[in-house]
Structure formats: structure tokens, C-alpha cells
Amino acid sequence: MQIAIVGAGPTGLYLATTLARRGHRVAVVDRDPGPPRSGPWRRRGVMQFEHAHTFRGPVVDLLREDMPDFLDRLVSAGASIPTMPDGRPAALLCRRSTFEATMREVAAERPGIDLVTGHVDRTIDDGARVRGVQVDGRRVTADLVLDASGRASRFSAGIRPRAIGEPCGVAYVTRQYRRRRGADHPPTNSPIGLSLAFARYFAVAFLHDARTFSITIAHDGRDPRVRALRHAHVFESVVRRIPRLREWIDGAASEPMTPVLPGGRLHNGYRGQCDEHGALAAPGMISVGDAVCTTTPLAGRGVTLALAQASRLTAIIDHHGADVDSAAMEFDSWCTSAIRPWFDDHRHADADRLRRWAGGDVDLTRPLPSDLIVAAGAVDDRVRRGAEPYARMDALPDTLAAVEPLARSVYASGWRPPVADGPVDLGELCDASVAA
Ligand SMILES: Cc1cc2nc3c(=O)[nH]c(=O)nc-3n(C[C@H](O)[C@H](O)[C@H](O)COP(=O)(O)OP(=O)(O)OC[C@H]3O[C@@H](n4cnc5c(N)ncnc54)[C@H](O)[C@@H]3O)c2cc1C
Incomplete structure (x- = not known):
């Protein structure tokens, strides 16, 4: 197929690489000509580009599978991969700018990928299906459009379902x-x-x-x-x-x-492919990555969820070939079961963290949020072992239910997660620093 990908962030570049390897012709369009390796520290519309990132272990697993040359190049550039006691990767330590600039270099070298600089104004359609995108007034036609435009892009606002979610309070x-x-x-x-x-x-x-x-x-x-x-x-x-x-x-x-x-x-947001009647909202286009699910950066899960989607979508496109509507439906249903639970988990944990940051105690009248269950693993080894697959994102949040009662007992005994040594009131501290 001729595939147009909107957005050359981690999701778009990963998909471009995996799809080009399978023989598709791919045009990746981004308004930026590529991220700067060092200053200026601004990228319009991608605020997180400049912010601290850490990449979780499953990112390394996915890259080893699909982009091993990229991973090697990152390590040569100074990135490192600490391991867990069982030898599996715990994280990938590198700046977001190094990650993205290197990924772009690798994608640019691959035959079958055309990196286009331009702003996607809107989709073009024939009244029934998306047939491509308009880039700075120019038509780029495609058999399939992939929307990897991130959390805040407007180009498809009129045709996609509304996102659910709210500010994550951080x-x-x-x-x-x-x-x-x-x-x-x-x-x-x-x-x-x-x-x-x-x-x-x-x-x-x-x-x-x-x-x-x-x-x-x-x-x-x-x-x-x-x-x-x-x-x-x-x-x-x-x-x-x-x-x-x-x-x-x-x-x-x-x-x-x-x-x-x-x-x-910063938001927790989720937006599938279907309208309220369960029909594809934009046949001919599939959204993926942050364009589907955005979660609190505090947990550092965004790129893991984005690349997991990209990897699954590649397999689904492989399976369905030119039947892109079946691919979109299957991907939507997979996201509902494998990605949406992380969004729900973040909403619950963020709301409870905000309550605790405002002075509230652990609330034992309601199900414990995931961060408190994981924290209880510090004092109950059964909780630690039960929560470990979730903590590494190898298992979905509902797997914590098995150890929630044990964690609840920990909190019922009066234990609370330790608080670090340092100033309590950030506002007072800022005031004092301004005065100094
Ligand atoms: C403050 C902060 C910290 C974070 N920390 C972490 C972390 O530690 N670990 C982690 O895993 N995740 C983290 N995340 C989340 C992570 O950054 C995202 O999950 C990730 O960027 C998603 O990649 P993406 O390719 O889907 O979208 P993006 O990275 O947003 O890429 C979208 C691309 O689309 C382009 N684009 C958009 N609209 C158009 C248009 N109309 N025309 C042309 N191009 C367009 C943009 O220029 C951009 O390049 C953090 C997020 C924030 C906000």
C-alpha cells in the first residue's frame, strides 16, 4: 500500500520503519524538519520534547525486535540499558532528543520511507473515506492514512470521536x-x-x-x-x-x-477509532500512539504504550492487507482491551494522588489505587512479587486485584509509604528563594 503517516514522533517513525520493511511505500509528514540534537529547546506542539524522559523496559524489548539497529546506535551515542535482577531490561536511559533524532536518522536511511516536511492541514476524502491528507495546500493521496500526530493535533479534529479524559493534575x-x-x-x-x-x-x-x-x-x-x-x-x-x-x-x-x-x-485522554454507534469514525484513517491514549507523564508509560500500539498495528495491517477497515476495527478492539486499562488506571491513581497531595489519608473505603498497591510491596513480599509484572508493564492493571487485599491489610495496620527528607511546602520554599 501507499501509506501516509501524519507525525514523525516515536510512533510515526517506528511505524514507518516496520511498514517499509514489509514492502509498503510510506510518506511520513511532520511540520518539523527533525528535532534539534541540542538547543533551541523548543518544538512547537511537542512540549514534551524538551522534558525529562525515561523509557521503560518494554521499549527496549520492542526495539530489539523491530529496530535493533536503532537501539545499537542509541547505545553508541551514550544511552544505557540497566537490567533487572533477572537480566531483562529495566529501562532505556537517554534524552528524548537523542531518542527521536537517532530514530529519524535510521528511518531516513531505510528505502521505502519518504520524510516530508510540511503541516497537515486536513484529511482529503471522497465523501465516504479518507483518501489522503492536504499538506501545506498540496494533496498527498494514500491507500491508508495513519494519524500519529500526538496528543494535541487538530488536523483530524472534525472527523474523529471526542476524547474522554481530564487534566491529570500535575x-x-x-x-x-x-x-x-x-x-x-x-x-x-x-x-x-x-x-x-x-x-x-x-x-x-x-x-x-x-x-x-x-x-x-x-x-x-x-x-x-x-x-x-x-x-x-x-x-x-x-x-x-x-x-x-x-x-x-x-x-x-x-x-x-x-x-x-x-x-x-497535562491530560489523561483516550480516543478510539469508532463513533458512538460503534462504526469507524474516519474510514481510511487509523489513529495510533498518543493520538489514541495519553497518560500522566509521572509514570513514564507514554512511549511504551505508543510503541506497543505501533507494533500491534503493524501485525494487524500485515494480517488484513488492503482491507484497512477490518484492520481499524481489530486495532480498536485490541486498544480497548490492552491500552484503555492503562488510561483507566491513571485516572484512578491520579485522582487519588491529588486527594492525598491535598492532605487526605489512604482511603480504605474504596479500592486502592495502583501506586499504593505497588508501594505496599516494600513491606510485604507477596505484594511485591504479585505487583512486579504490572510495575514492569508486562501485565495489565487488573492483575493487581489479586494482591489488593494484602496491600489493604498493610495500610490497615497503619503503615504509610515513606516520605523523603526535605522541605514540605514548595510554595513557601519558592517564596523564600525569590526573596533570596
Ligand atoms: C512532560 C512530559 C513528560 C513525558 N515523559 C515521558 C517519559 O518519561 N516516558 C515516556 O515513555 N513517555 C513520556 N511522555 C509521553 C511521551 O512523550 C508520548 O507518549 C510520546 O511523545 C508519544 O509519541 P507520538 O509519536 O505518539 O506523539 P508525539 O511525540 O507528540 O509526535 C507527534 C508528531 O506529530 C507532529 N504533528 C502533529 N500535528 C501535525 C500536523 N498537523 N502536521 C504535521 N505534523 C504534525 C508533531 O510535530 C510531532 O512530531 C511524556 C509526556 C510529557 C508531556
Whole structure:
């Protein structure tokens, strides 16, 4: 088939590679000519491009299967793959910019892929089916259009069903740094770096490639004083007051690479392929990746869910050939059973986290959210073992039901997840830093 893919993000580039390998002719259209490897740190419409990413273990599994040359190139560029005790990959540590720029390089070298720079204004159709897209006023026809345009694209707004979901109640502030030659990273507490959970916010040092790392503070965005974190001197002053983060940004050992990057308007969103009657909303087009499901970045699941979709969609297209409507229906039904549960899980966990960040206690009158079940694994080994497949995203959230009663007993005994040592009120801390 002649396939037009809208969006050259991780989903679009992965699909371009797998589909071209199967003999399809693929045009990937993106308004950006490709991500910059280093500054300027802005990519219009892809706010997360500049933000700290960590890629979960299943991303490595999928890339080993479908894009091993890309993975090798990432590792040569300085990315690393920490492993779990059983030897399987725990994560892929690299900047989003390294990930995307390298993926684009690999896709550009593959025969059968045409990387087109241009803005997709809208789809073109014959009254019944999508037959291609209009790129900067020019028609690009296709047997199948894949919408890999991410979470906020407007080009198909009029023909796709409305997304369900809501803001996930978290705002991000991030700054990227590079460790100076010869300086080791300070102590970490997980394969991805150092994660600190405070009563009302999180602070994380994410390890990336080539001696780079990011410091991210995630909060509920409700206190206007916290907006001051976007100023470098306030951000650095706040980070220095968090004991275990202080040495990460010590100027003798590391230097900032970016301005402080704020990131708001984060949503949990889900949007399938069908209208309210169960019929395909846009025959001839299939949406995939963040265009289907967007989840709280706090859990770092976005790219895993996006590539899992891309991989499954490739297999489904293989199976159905030119019968793209059957492919769309099968993909929709697979997403309902394999992707939507993660969206539901995030909604539940985010709503409860917001309640706890506002001062609420663990609520034992309702089913425990997944993050609390996983946390209880720290004191009950049966919970830890039962929750492990979920935690690595090898099993769906409903598998936690088996250990929920055990976790409930942990909380009924009065135990609560430990809170890191550091300032409690981020707003007060920002005020003090502004004054200083
Ligand atoms: C702050 C933040 C932090 C995150 N951290 C993590 C993390 O740690 N780990 C993780 O796995 N996930 C994380 N995510 C989620 C992850 O970034 C997304 O899941 C991922 O970007 C989805 O890839 P995609 O290719 O589907 O969409 P995108 O990356 O959004 O790519 C869409 C592409 O489409 C292009 N496009 C859109 N509209 C048009 C148009 N009309 N014409 C032409 N081109 C168009 C855009 O330019 C873009 O290149 C984070 C998200 C945010 C917001």
C-alpha cells in the first residue's frame, strides 16, 4: 500500500520503519524538519520534547525486535540499558532528543520511507473515506492514512470521536544538566536515577545518555507561588534545599544545558477509532500512539504504550492487507482491551494522588489505587512479587486485584509509604528563594 503517516514522533517513525520493511511505500509528514540534537529547546506542539524522559523496559524489548539497529546506535551515542535482577531490561536511559533524532536518522536511511516536511492541514476524502491528507495546500493521496500526530493535533479534529479524559493534575518543571568529565553521578535509588516522593510533590533526577541528566519537580500546579520555579535562580535554590538533590547540581560537578522548562496542561485522554454507534469514525484513517491514549507523564508509560500500539498495528495491517477497515476495527478492539486499562488506571491513581497531595489519608473505603498497591510491596513480599509484572508493564492493571487485599491489610495496620527528607511546602520554599 501507499501509506501516509501524519507525525514523525516515536510512533510515526517506528511505524514507518516496520511498514517499509514489509514492502509498503510510506510518506511520513511532520511540520518539523527533525528535532534539534541540542538547543533551541523548543518544538512547537511537542512540549514534551524538551522534558525529562525515561523509557521503560518494554521499549527496549520492542526495539530489539523491530529496530535493533536503532537501539545499537542509541547505545553508541551514550544511552544505557540497566537490567533487572533477572537480566531483562529495566529501562532505556537517554534524552528524548537523542531518542527521536537517532530514530529519524535510521528511518531516513531505510528505502521505502519518504520524510516530508510540511503541516497537515486536513484529511482529503471522497465523501465516504479518507483518501489522503492536504499538506501545506498540496494533496498527498494514500491507500491508508495513519494519524500519529500526538496528543494535541487538530488536523483530524472534525472527523474523529471526542476524547474522554481530564487534566491529570500535575505540572512539570525540568532542567537538563551535563555532568562534567570525571565526575560520577551522586547516589541513586532506582534504575532510572533518584526518585523522591514528598507529601505534596515529587522531585526526580533522571539519568540520560552521555553524562546528561534532568532534574524534574512535579507538583499539582495549584499554588501560584510555585510558578516562580521557572526562573533559573529560584529552581536552583529550591533544588539545593532538597538534601539528596543538592549535590546533583553542584557547579563543580555538573553544568546546566537548558533553561528551566515548565510544562503544564497535562491530560489523561483516550480516543478510539469508532463513533458512538460503534462504526469507524474516519474510514481510511487509523489513529495510533498518543493520538489514541495519553497518560500522566509521572509514570513514564507514554512511549511504551505508543510503541506497543505501533507494533500491534503493524501485525494487524500485515494480517488484513488492503482491507484497512477490518484492520481499524481489530486495532480498536485490541486498544480497548490492552491500552484503555492503562488510561483507566491513571485516572484512578491520579485522582487519588491529588486527594492525598491535598492532605487526605489512604482511603480504605474504596479500592486502592495502583501506586499504593505497588508501594505496599516494600513491606510485604507477596505484594511485591504479585505487583512486579504490572510495575514492569508486562501485565495489565487488573492483575493487581489479586494482591489488593494484602496491600489493604498493610495500610490497615497503619503503615504509610515513606516520605523523603526535605522541605514540605514548595510554595513557601519558592517564596523564600525569590526573596533570596
Ligand atoms: C512532560 C512530559 C513528560 C513525558 N515523559 C515521558 C517519559 O518519561 N516516558 C515516556 O515513555 N513517555 C513520556 N511522555 C509521553 C511521551 O512523550 C508520548 O507518549 C510520546 O511523545 C508519544 O509519541 P507520538 O509519536 O505518539 O506523539 P508525539 O511525540 O507528540 O509526535 C507527534 C508528531 O506529530 C507532529 N504533528 C502533529 N500535528 C501535525 C500536523 N498537523 N502536521 C504535521 N505534523 C504534525 C508533531 O510535530 C510531532 O512530531 C511524556 C509526556 C510529557 C508531556
